[in-house]
Amino acid sequence: xxxxxxxxxxxxxxxxxxxxxxxxxxxxxxxxxxxxxxxxxxxxxxxxxxxxxxxxxxxxxxxxxxxxxxxxxxxxxxxxxxxxxxxxxxxxxxxxxxxxxxxxxxxxxxxxxxxxxxxxxxxxxxxxxxxxxxxxxxxxxxxxxxxxxxxxxxxxxxxxxxxxxxxxxxxxxxxxxxxxxxxxxxxxxxxxxxxxxxxxxxxxxxxxxxxxxxxxxxxxxxxxxxxxxxxxxxxxxxxxxxxxxxxxxxxxxxxxxxxxxxxxxxxxxxxxxxxxxxxxxxxxxxxxxxxxxxxxxxxxxxxxxxxxxxxxxxxxxxx
Amino acid sequence: xxxxxxxxxxxxxxxxxxxxxxxxxxxxxxxxxxxxxxxxxxxxxxxxxxxxxxxxxxxxxxxxxxxxxxxxxxxxxxxxxxxxxxxxxxxxxxxxxxxxxxxxxxxxxxxxxxxxxxxxxxxxxxxxxxxxxxxxxxxxxxxxxxxxxxxxxxxxxxxxxxxxxxxxxxxxxxxxxxxxxxxxxxxxxxxxxxxxxxxxxxxxxxxxxxxxxxxxxxxxxxxxxxxxxxxxxxxxxxxxxxxxxxxxxxxxxxxxxxxxxxxxxxxxxxxxxxxxxxxxxxxxxxxxxxxxxxxxxxxxxxxxxxxxxxxxxxxxxxx
Numbered sequence: 001x002x003x004x005x006x007x008x009x010x011x012x013x014x015x016x017x018x019x020x021x022x023x024x025x026x027x028x029x030x031x032x033x034x035x036x037x038x039x040x041x042x043x044x045x046x047x048x049x050x051x052x053x054x055x056x057x058x059x060x061x062x063x064x065x066x067x068x069x070x071x072x073x074x075x076x077x078x079x080x081x082x083x084x085x086x087x088x089x090x091x092x093x094x095x096x097x098x099x100x101x102x103x104x105x106x107x108x109x110x111x112x113x114x115x116x117x118x119x120x121x122x123x124x125x126x127x128x129x130x131x132x133x134x135x136x137x138x139x140x141x142x143x144x145x146x147x148x149x150x151x152x153x154x155x156x157x158x159x160x161x162x163x164x165x166x167x168x169x170x171x172x173x174x175x176x177x178x179x180x181x182x183x184x185x186x187x188x189x190x191x192x193x194x195x196x197x198x199x200x201x202x203x204x205x206x207x208x209x210x211x212x213x214x215x216x217x218x219x220x221x222x223x224x225x226x227x228x229x230x231x232x233x234x235x236x237x238x239x240x241x242x243x244x245x246x247x248x249x250x251x252x253x254x255x256x257x258x259x260x261x262x263x264x265x266x267x268x269x270x271x272x273x274x275x276x277x278x279x280x281x282x283x284x285x286x287x288x289x290x291x292x293x294x295x296x297x298x299x300x301x302x303x304x305x306x307x308x309x310x311x312x313x314x315x316x317x318x319x
Numbered sequence: 320x321x322x323x324x325x326x327x328x329x330x331x332x333x334x335x336x337x338x339x340x341x342x343x344x345x346x347x348x349x350x351x352x353x354x355x356x357x358x359x360x361x362x363x364x365x366x367x368x369x370x371x372x373x374x375x376x377x378x379x380x381x382x383x384x385x386x387x388x389x390x391x392x393x394x395x396x397x398x399x400x401x402x403x404x405x406x407x408x409x410x411x412x413x414x415x416x417x418x419x420x421x422x423x424x425x426x427x428x429x430x431x432x433x434x435x436x437x438x439x440x441x442x443x444x445x446x447x448x449x450x451x452x453x454x455x456x457x458x459x460x461x462x463x464x465x466x467x468x469x470x471x472x473x474x475x476x477x478x479x480x481x482x483x484x485x486x487x488x489x490x491x492x493x494x495x496x497x498x499x500x501x502x503x504x505x506x507x508x509x510x511x512x513x514x515x516x517x518x519x520x521x522x523x524x525x526x527x528x529x530x531x532x533x534x535x536x537x538x539x540x541x542x543x544x545x546x547x548x549x550x551x552x553x554x555x556x557x558x559x560x561x562x563x564x565x566x567x568x569x570x571x572x573x574x575x576x577x578x579x580x581x582x583x584x585x586x587x588x589x590x591x592x593x594x595x596x597x598x599x600x601x602x603x604x605x606x607x608x609x610x611x612x613x614x615x616x617x618x619x620x621x622x623x624x625x626x627x628x629x630x631x632x633x634x635x636x637x638x
Contacts, residue, residue, distance in 0.1 A: 031367055031472070032472065032474070035475070035547065036406070036474055036475050036476070036547070037371060037402040037403075037405040037406055037475070037530075037531060037532060038369045038370060038371035038402045038403060038405070038406045038408070038463075038465070039369070039370050039371065040367050040368065040369050040370075040406070040467070040472050041367070041368050041370065042367050042368065042469070043362075043368065045364060048350055048359050048360070048361050049359065049360050049361065049362065049368050049411070049464065050357045050358070050359050051357060051358050051359075051360065051370070051412075051414060051447075051448065051462065051464055052356060052357035052358065052414070052448065053414045053415075053416045053448065053449055053450050053460070053462055054416070054450050055416045055418055055450055055452050055460065057418055057452055057453065057454045059455065060452065060453050060454060061452075083356040083357045084356075084357060086356040086357070087355070087356055087357045087359070089357070092368070093370075095370060095371070095372045095462060096372075097372045097373070097374045097416075097460045097462075099374055099376055099458060099460075128370075129370065129371065129372065130372055131372050131373050131374055131460075133374050133376055133379065133380075134376070134379050135376045135379060135456065135458065136378065136455065136456050137454065137455050137456065139418060139454065139458070141372070141374065141416045141418075141450075141460040143370065143372055143414060143416075143462040144357075145368065145370055145464075146357070148359070150361070153350070153351065153359050155351070155355055156354070156355050156356070157355070211356075212356060213356060228354065228355070
């Protein structure tokens, strides 16, 4: 069966059933799910609403030939949840705008929805609405809605000279996995695990400054923080946290580990800054429940890389 | 200049400047606009959040050859604002996910944003965030965020047998304009004016039942209401409000006026139901500040068309 065989409303009905009983998933935040002119969600008193949108496009961000539709669907939500995490927000619900050719297999379209809904279940983010339309190529544009205590959203602009720079988890792993998969002619299927819990705890932690999620790569995303904050940074390359066996694996593939650590994207870890008097990395790791590494310091301007084996452009422009 | 000449961040910077000073448009609802991991907006105490998303795709919903980019951008927001209107919500802000080929003229992309932002200014709906990505075809996926007093959202499911059925404005005008334009090889450029004020007043008016905006056509959208409400309807075809000179214009083009009134889409008027003891159409028209016509009654089941010149299928399936 193809999308054209069930039509717009047939597809919406089926996606609504995947989303939850009668299209109204559980969750106290959901007042009205799929099936009306709009979704209605409810934050708690004293909370602000956080909203972000991100798209995955066939041939640009994924290929059906080498990736499972469920993994693509999960990823479409996960990258948005990572943005909520970087704001310190908790998810309320998500909207999916699905564009697809009429000849797309119904099963593929439903697997996209299934992957997205499964990811949402893991992170308490029900699918509450959306839209389907015809298009020449398939794309998933997801909007994630979240809530954060008023005035407590974690901003890119809140870094100050003297802050320590920290990251959750490890860096370079996604770029390494991508390089490995490309050599095999495949693409990686795993959706990132958004650091939602860590982000929410950071938003409540005294001394935390700026925060961003690492989608474009460490230097690019740190650059966004520094630009928004009007500051610079000194990074200690030797302290960048790599996955186990990372250097050896890079060498086997002829890749430069430093390069992957600094510019490899899609790790979806959180980079954040902490005031000099704030908690140390070890205390933060215990509190957040994830590894935390201190990798540098916010300075007044410029970007210097201590211990870098190769000189780099001093700026932080996207490259 | 093409999109590839300015890149993702160059385009975002330019769109942010169009959206407002430093990307932070005015409006008390906007806590944080373009430029962070997500936007932050604030509803008033006791309000629920309303969210809807809709996409316009090149070659499906618009063509650059025959439509101005500003009009396309305005329409992309307006169709979403119409969904907020149908919920009785006031706008808080909008997100734009823009997908476009790298070879698209920068000016065209910025005109899309200019049209959207101009439409947003007219309706107090600032552009607060979004995303840009490469794609083979251009598409604009807009998410509109709104707020409505808790428990007061206008639902499709709230029609009851005995309710009167009313519509704002006139029907068939958009379908007539489209038919005219297609004969000339053009497409219409005008963005609909979402009935936001009327929707907000309806949400506060005692005796109002269900509400939907007319995007798919009267019979299709009434069908959504009846399906959601588990009810039927009797429509009085002679009372369907047409634009001035509508019948003569249809005849000149060889079109069936009844057909356009019943199934012509994209009028973006509000269809709503009112309990038997609720205000009459004349009082509603004064209160809403727009023409209001009573066109039928909600029944227990089925759909009958009183005075129809041509028999129709009794159901309300999308056709």
